[in-house]
Amino acid sequence: MRPVYIINGFLESGKTEFIVYTLSQPYFQVKGKTLLLLCEEGEIEYDEKLLKDTNTILELIEEEEDFTPSALMELDKKYKPERIIIEYNGMWNFKNMKLPWHWSVEQQITCIDASTFPMYYTNMKSLLAEMVRKSEMIIFNRCDGIEDLASYKRNIKAVNRQAEIIFEDSNGEIDEIFEDDLPYNLQDDPIILDNTGYGIWYIDSMDHLERYLNKKVEFTAQVLKPENFPKDCFVPGRMAMTCCAEDMSFLGYVCKYTGAADLQQRDWVKVRAVVKEEYWADYNGKGPVLYAEKVERTKAPKEEVISFM
Secondary structure, eight states, X not given: OEEEEEEEOSTTSSHHHHHHHHHHSGGGOXXXXXXXXXXXXXXXXXXXXXXXXXXXXXXXXXXXXXXXXXXXXHHHHHHOOSEEEEEOXXXXXXXXXXXXXXXXXXXXXXXXXXXXHHHHHHHSHHHHHHHHTTOSEEEEEOOTTOOOHHHHHHHHHHHOTTOEXXXXXXXXXXXXXXXXXXXXXXXXXXXXXXXXXXXXXXXHHHHOGGGTTTOEEEEEEEEEOOXXXXXXXXXXXXXXXXXXXXXXXXXXXXXXXXXXXXXXXXXXXXXXXXXXXXXXXXXXXXXXXXXXXXXXXXXXXXXXXXXXX
């Protein structure tokens, strides 16, 4: 199998700089050829000396219709590389990418220019979502002077919950302070979660569960009762629009409640619960588990679907 490393992002998002840095590192200078597929030309060009020193062969593919398994197979036969790096064109829909059967994606990284992220997020949300959906790492560069990095992180986590998100400014990697931007007070008892607060709490709990342990939260949610679930458990949650109307997810955590058997699928309820951390098989490890103190049936909210926009 040929290992493939995919670096994607819109034009001038820092893809070339990241690849140049990677090629220059000793850990990447391994035996054999590297085939670098360049799918768009930006302002920064690859240095011929670097390519020669790292035994890297550069091939330009300018048109999306030329990026086909058969064309890639011809390059594979011609160069017989040990590994392939693809600098993918951000204007090509990532879900249309098809690789030869023996090319195996080892890592996918998305580079984003933080200064232009709001524009792309507003106008090209579907393309952006396809880029980040399967990326293990999202790198926001050029973050200098941007104050609302917390919302950037939430927007990405809404599409890809597992992604590692890195913010960088001109001085290098920066630590994003998330707690100060929460739309609720962590000292409240209980913490009341409205439509906006619920979505933020759900995502923040994945990264900073310690902030909520043994605290009470209160929110309105819909009942989900998966098959084979314990009788004293259900999942209260909300449907969320992560990038467009066709891309919806149910966001909720397991809730233990003695009266769960009396709840019906899709009931609307107001939940007051204490947040704990426990092992749960569906989490593949430990995660948030709610212990309900009070569950009351209620009317559906005016806006049943929450959004991360």
